[in-house]
Amino acid sequence: MDMNTTPLIDVMLVLLIMFIITIPVQTHAVKIDLPVPTDAKNNVDPEKNKITIDPAGTIAWNGTPVDLAQLSQFLEQTKALPVEPELQVQPDPYARYIVVDRVMAVVKRSGVGKLGFVGNEQYARVF
Numbered sequence: 001m002d003m004n005t006t007p008l009i010d011v012m013l014v015l016l017i018m019f020i021i022t023i024p025v026q027t028h029a030v031k032i033d034l035p036v037p038t039d040a041k042n043n044v045d046p047e048k049n050k051i052t053i054d055p056a057g058t059i060a061w062n063g064t065p066v067d068l069a070q071l072s073q074f075l076e077q078t079k080a081l082p083v084e085p086e087l088q089v090q091p092d093p094y095a096r097y098i099v100v101d102r103v104m105a106v107v108k109r110s111g112v113g114k115l116g117f118v119g120n121e122q123y124a125r126v127f
Contacts, residue, residue: 032108032115048086049078050118051103055094059103068106075110090118 051071052060059066061074078085087107091100107115 032104048088049074050088050090051107053091053095053099053103055092055096057096057099059099068102071103072106072110075107075112079110079112084113086114086116087112088116088118 050062052063054060059068059071061071066074075087078087089103089107091103
């Protein structure tokens with residue numbers, strides 16, 4: 001007499017599917033409070049500051065290489081202006097995530113109100 005293993009296999013498949021569905025996907029994200037659009041019209045300053053990150057991990061402020069401490073100082077200086085200029089962030093598609101994550105953490109700590117990401121269309125074909 002052989003043992004019928006079909007019910008056992010069915011139960012195991014159901015349990016496997018339940019485990020796959022219930023396990024949360026672990027992701028790492030930097031939470032950034034993006035500015036909320038308002039109906040009030042503000043005077044827009046034409047000066048825009050740009051942070052770029054190249055594949056080698058070099059951070060540049062308006063084309064000048066800086067480190068994270070200098071970046072923090074520049075961000076504090078822009079917040080002290082009467083009209084805060086827009087901050088544009090443009091990481092290279094091949095820049096390391098950890099470098100971009102550290103830059104975004106500095107931006108979040110500084111409390112910049114006008115933040116924009118430039119060049120998102122370059123990531124359209126990466127995935």
